Amino acid sequence: MWHDAMLVAGKDLRLEVRSRVALNQIVPFALLVLVLFAFALDPDRGLLERATPGLYWVAVLFSGLLALQRAFTVEAADGNRDALRLSGLDPAGIFLGKAMAVGVQLLVLEVLLGIGVAVLYTTQFAGWPLLLATVGVATVGIAAAGTLYGVLAAGLRVRETLLPLLLLPVLAPVLIGSTRAFEAALAGAPAEGWPWVGLLAVFAVLYILAGVLGFGPLLEES
Amino acid sequence: MTSMWVYVIAAWVLVLGGLGGYALSVVSRGKRLSRQVPSEDRRWS
């Protein structure tokens, strides 16, 4: 299973390194979102500073959605889905591999957005252990849930419009949890943030389990 | 108190009207479709 996962993740990441779609299109989009937030919320009145954790995670979610769309458009072309099914790879491995590739891209995105927030919104980061733990579990959760719902919407003519409808309500707890944890960390009260990390971890475990168990039937039947 | 009655009446009208309308639509769709299905496939009737 892990061997297969590494193969699939390696394939996806190689694809990204060669095509640079995420780097050339999704990262600029994410930064654009940060600029748009500044236009929408007057930066002189302190609104932007107070809302930074929430804006950061909304930007992560929206640009992560693009990365997920991309991860499954890649599979939609040239009957790749059938090829994956016939490859004899363990479906659970395929799921973990795709989720890992998405997760790695999300992490890069989060780091760049973090730098963007620090520069553009002059955020003073504090409470590093909590920040890093939040980023870690939230990324795993988003990648696992996103991969599962991504494959649910994949191969359908309506996938671009369907995926946000399916995924964003499901990711609502991740947005709430990670935003509150970030707020707690930045406010210097990490004790309030750790329960949220626990919630995010439960979410991540649930979706990894669902993906590992559910990916096989999904690949087979359609 | 009349203002409160407005909300109460509106709520009940919407609930009963909504459920009734939905029930009507289910029944009418059922009638239309059951004409196209042979009766041995409609085991309830």
Add this chain to the structure above:
Amino acid sequence: MTTQSNATTSRPGGATAPEAGPTSTGSKATRALGILALAAVALLVLLGLWWTPADVIQNESVRILYVHVPAATLAYLGCFLTSLGSLMYLWKKSRWWELVGYAAAEIAAIFTAVTLVTGMLWGRPTWGVFWVWDARLTSTAMLMLLLLGYLAVRRLPADYHVRAQRASIIGLLLVPNVIIVRQSVQWWRTLHQEASLFADGPGATIEGIMLFTLVFGFVTFQLIFAWLLVHRFRLAWLEEQVAGQGLTAAIAERRAEGRSASGAAPAPIAPPPAVPSELVHRASTTGPEVAS
């Protein structure tokens, strides 16, 4: 008392339909159930709008809760049935359970919409605004969105197995999602402001005829739910039958076309490979299904 007339005018559709004869989703049992539900609705209208007194604290607006609370409870029951049906489909490949899950999801969406609307109409006179970011209201809205996602997938124009398989995974995750969303929304709200105004439950302090009306509201809504579930299930069954028929007819037509084309002069189009791969795939998966 305009509601009463509304109740009685909107209802006959539900009641007269089963009498229309054999070509409907009705049967003897559902007719009895429907009449029972109608009688219960009539009694509930009398109880809720007339016989019960106004509440000491909430005044007349308490009357909204007689329909709001039962609707909310049954919306959650519908979600549970959807998850159960999805589980049984994924586990036992039970088509019956899958259709139960689908029917329950649609009815749950209707009941959730009813819950939201009545909640807002209750909130306006009570809190002064239609919407507050109360934990219950917010999680009910999220529940609505989750249900809409399930229904969107279940209604995709695709082969039955594709729809059912994908919708069932979403349906199975519905209950865990609802639990996580509720939990997170509750923490989110309780961290930032005092507990919601509903905190000890709207039914916690009432007694006598008001309590009876609330309990009777549960009974009435259960009857409505059961009636709707049976009819919606049969409708879903009919929908699948008709979709299957359409497909068999289309396949037969294509076959006839192909035969006549190959029988005639050398056709410029090569029939079998020209058919979109999706169609071939659909035909291969529904073939045995239709035959059985």
